[in-house]
Amino acid sequence: MKRRICLLLIGIMTMGIVLTGCGNDKDDVETEKKSADEDIVITYAHFQGEGDCQYESIQNAIAAYENDNPGVTIKQEYYPPDPYLLQCDTWAASDELPDICMVNGSMASDYADVGSILDLTSLADEYGITDKIDQSYFKEMSFKDSIYGIPWEDAHYAFIFYNEGIFEECGIESFPKTIDELIEDSRKISDAGYIPMAMGDKALWPADSLAFSAFVNNYVGNEWFEHILDMDGKAAFTDQEFVNALADYQKLATEGVFNEDLSSIDNDQRGALYQNREAAMISAGNWECSSLVGVAPEVAEETQVALWPAPAEGAKATNSVVSSSAWGLALGANIDEDKIPYAMDFIANYICSNDFGKTLTENQGLFTPWHVDYDASKLNIITQREQETSGQPDVTRCLNWDSSLPASVKDVYQRGLQEILTGVKDADTLAQDMQDAYEDVVSMQ
Amino acid sequence: MKKSAIKVKTGRIYLYILPFIIMFAVAYIIPLCVAIGISFTNWRGGKNIKFIGIDNYMKLFQDQGFWISFLNNLKFMVLMLIFQLGFAFLFALFVQSKRVKLKGFHRRAIFLPSVLSSFVVALIWQIVYNKNFGLISAVAEKIGLEDKVPLWLDDPKIVINSLAIVLIWQFVGQYVIILMAGLQNVDQSLMEAAMMDGANTFQSTLHITLPLMKPTLIVCITLCISGCMKLFDTIYALTGGGPGSSSMVTAMYAYNQAFKLKQFGYASAVSIGMIILSLILVLASRKILNRKEEV
Incomplete structure (x- = not known):
């Protein structure tokens, strides 16, 4: 009898765990919907954690954007570099890429080929990005003559x-x-x-x-x-x-x-x-x-x-x-229509900006494909030598x-x-x- | 009356294990069915998917990369069957021996690598094999043999042997435990009788212990074969299948097709091909071993 009761209890507990698991998913969906009603949340996946050379520039850009746009939140989803690539490929395969994600040239063409990211050709024009960045930098971020990623590096x-x-x-x-x-x-x-x-x-x-x-x-x-x-x-x-x-x-x-x-x-x-x-x-x-x-x-x-x-x-x-433009930003194909202007504003005016580039260049010795006014004396000695040689x-x-x-x-x-x-x-x-x-x-x- | 009582019990047991069956179906059966379905498509991720019949399987038959990877699995399998099971048997005999002290310590020491994460194992062996600061290089340098140390993971001719050493070290403990359980079931009176008839330890092990251990050995061989077909993580962390494709195995080949080349349809076909080949190998080994038993 005791054995039967034990087995029954184990069965009920297991069912409970399974049902609780299902219940949590539902709750999550409702919570997300609720927050979406109250606020605009733009998800942004990247691999630039603390210590990364672009970390400071990106965090500054996000802080400035959120300060200028009350009610809009950039929700960051950080992964270390290698897991990020795997995570992004998995998202792209299941057509669940976040609103904004980092892509390199091959990711841009692969994801564009399967329709997981948006064609940004007209948006890049509309937001003046193509005026800031020379056409040659878009080559790696293009697929079949259309732009799918906004380059942010001149590596x-x-x-x-x-x-x-x-x-x-x-x-x-x-x-x-x-x-x-x-x-x-x-x-x-x-x-x-x-x-x-x-x-x-x-x-x-x-x-x-x-x-x-x-x-x-x-x-x-x-x-x-x-x-x-x-x-x-x-x-x-x-x-x-x-x-x-x-x-x-x-x-x-x-x-x-x-x-x-x-x-x-x-x-x-x-x-x-x-x-x-x-x-x-x-x-x-x-x-x-x-x-x-x-x-x-x-x-x-x-x-x-x-x-x-x-x-x-x-x-x-x-x-x-x-x-090389190395890495750029793409918009996931499932981004809500009404979020696109916010995401493009963030990319065009806060990422592709003088402030972003100045921090990146002066502090890390990295360059952007758009013109930036920076203090060349702040570059480290090796970057100066590299610039001299490559220039x-x-x-x-x-x-x-x-x-x-x-x-x-x-x-x-x-x-x-x-x-x-x-x-x-x-x-x-x-x-x-x-x-x-x-x-x-x-x-x- | 008795029959009906058993029926009720069986039904309830099925009810109790239903949650586990559901979980098993969700985690294994459904993904397997999905993979079979995807293997008949050209799916490369995203929304576009097209049924292409058996094209992926036709491609698989002609894919040299897949068959080279499978050949590498077979090489690992031969090395594991001989050395992993061989060492496991010797260790099991050693630990069971009456003359050996600190049996608990030996058992734990042999089993310890089996509980380590494959990435930890890879890290340890990277340090052991490293040409500049590796353990083997350091010892060789002390005895003036630094020029004789091979490039363990960089020489395509020996990389599979180098990896096999790691895998043997990593998993030998599991087989030792299984074989020790088998040894405990061998009737000691038979051994004693053989000893009284003048048989030495080697003869009694060969003619009494081994034949009586056959069912346990069949289990070990089956586990070893299926384990070799699933090889992935340790090799991935140590060489990534390199140099070039010298240590590529089928599971890694399927992974590359899916996550590097984004050919999810073809990668599914590769995975199904792996399952079929594993089943053939396991069934063939059981048939051969059971036939000998019948003889």
């Missing part, structure tokens, strides 16, 4: 930090001008007991975004890549100049320019190798300038900035550096392959880069694999 990457002190110790007087010279100098650095160039490609994107995107542009040039993106049949991954770039990139690994454990260490670990003066060079992004100054000021003092050397013969461009007239600005290539080609390409760096594949095989994946995409267009 430079795939340039090289090199330690001038280590170079002098190794008898290297100036930064190498060609790939062959780079290999030659790397031997001297290696003989002196240093890692010539630290690379941490565990996440697959660093070997691409932080190095190869600019490295390859010196071999193929912007025009070739434009043809690839336009899918007009005038360029192929099996073209000799591209195969040569892959072969030379592989040569850097086989000749010991990179650390041997590049596929198992992450980007932060490679940064630590440079900050600890164990590595003489890293290929970096401009968001790393302020962290280098903050974490390793002595190493920062010795650091100079250079651009990837070109091949000795057949270069289609020189001094390439990636110039030279002979510099070729190029796109980031990570945010430009179709997802299926990118997957083959990024895994393939790691495969050629670890000797699993050769350049010809990877070029053919990429071309096969690319032709599949072209055939579906």
Whole structure:
């Protein structure tokens, strides 16, 4: 009898838990409706938590907007960077993206393709955003000639930090001008007991975004890549100049320019190798300038900035550096019609503003795609050197392959880069694999 | 009279377990049915979804990436069956041995890695394997063998073996516990009789303990095979399937198809393919082992 009563109680309790769970959901919905009646709440998903370089600018913008617009609340949904990407993909798949969310170029095109984010072309014009930001910055945030994301960064990457002190110790007087010279100098650095160039490609994107995107542009040039993106049949991954770039990139690994454990260490670990003066060079992004100054000021003092050397013969461009809008803001497709003006006002006048950009540039050394009046003397020393190098007239600005290539080609390409760096594949095989994946995409267009 | 009493009891038991059945259906059966449904579509997320028949399954048959991943699962499976179960059996014998002291400590020490999160395990082994500050490198440096230390996670030729070591360490404790339970059911009088007939420990283990442990071993082999087909988290945290795709396994391949390439329809087909292959392997292993028993 006792056993029966116990079983019955367990059953009732379990049913209770199940029903309570259902009941809570209903209550939540009612609470949300209630608050929506009283206030306008705009949900905003991002990964810029405390300590992130954009945290201060964003929080200032939200505070200013809420102060100027009583009754409108920006409800933040913060996730750390990697979980954010997964969360966003899950939202996009189930068509439940928040009102405003951060997207990069590939997310913008993927989400636009499945209708999870709004076409912002006319809204960007209406709110004057296209007047503030040069057309070129919208390229990564566009899909089929329509704008789906408002870019808020002018990021430079795939340039090289090199330690001038280590170079002098190794008898290297100036930064190498060609790939062959780079290999030659790397031997001297290696003989002196240093890692010539630290690379941490565990996440697959660093070997691409932080190095190869600019490295390859010196071999193929912007025009070739434009043809690839336009899918007009005038360029192929099996073209000799591209195969040569892959072969030379592989040569850097086989000749010991990179650390041997590049596929198992992450980007932060490679940064630590440079900050600890164990590595003489890293290929970096401009968001790393302020962290280098903050974490390793002595190493920062010795650091100079250079651009990837070109091949000795057949270069289609020189001094390439990636110039990317990197991240932007998109509106989820399910945003209420009446919330759109509030969301666009926030983006156009509080994010794309001088105040936002000034804080970001002066405090973090990061730049925005719209004009900002800032005090250049407040920039840290590494950002100043990077600006000086990337601002030279002979510099070729190029796109980031990570945010430009179709997802299926990118997957083959990024895994393939790691495969050629670890000797699993050769350049010809990877070029053919990429071309096969690319032709599949072209055939579906 | 007795028959009717049992009927009433069974009915009530079903009623009592109904909430759990509902939860099981919500958590497993319904998602599985949904995945089967999605596998016949081209769904890439969002609102657009189109029925495409068996196209995804046709693609799966020809997808080299999937079959290379499956081959990696099989490599792990062979290593696990030999070494994980082998070590587990030896540990179980060791812990059960009358000569061993501090049995409780040994049991807990062997089982400890099984209760650790896979990401903690990955972190520990990253430190062990690290070329610059890793435990193995540090020991090798002390004895002047630093040049002999391989690139555990960066050499495509040995990465599966390196990962298998981690997985064996992580899960061996579970099999030790199962095998210890099996060993406790082996009649000690048979062992004593064999000893009196002049058999040594090795002979009595081989000819008495192992045959009597067969049902337990079949359970372990089944669990090991299904476990190897589900491999994901530890490998994801240690290598992400790399270098390149050298340590890619089917679960990770399905994950990449879904969350990197946004091909949710195809990813569902990959997952269903995984389930079918797992079932075939488990059923085949049981059939082979049971056939031997019949002989």
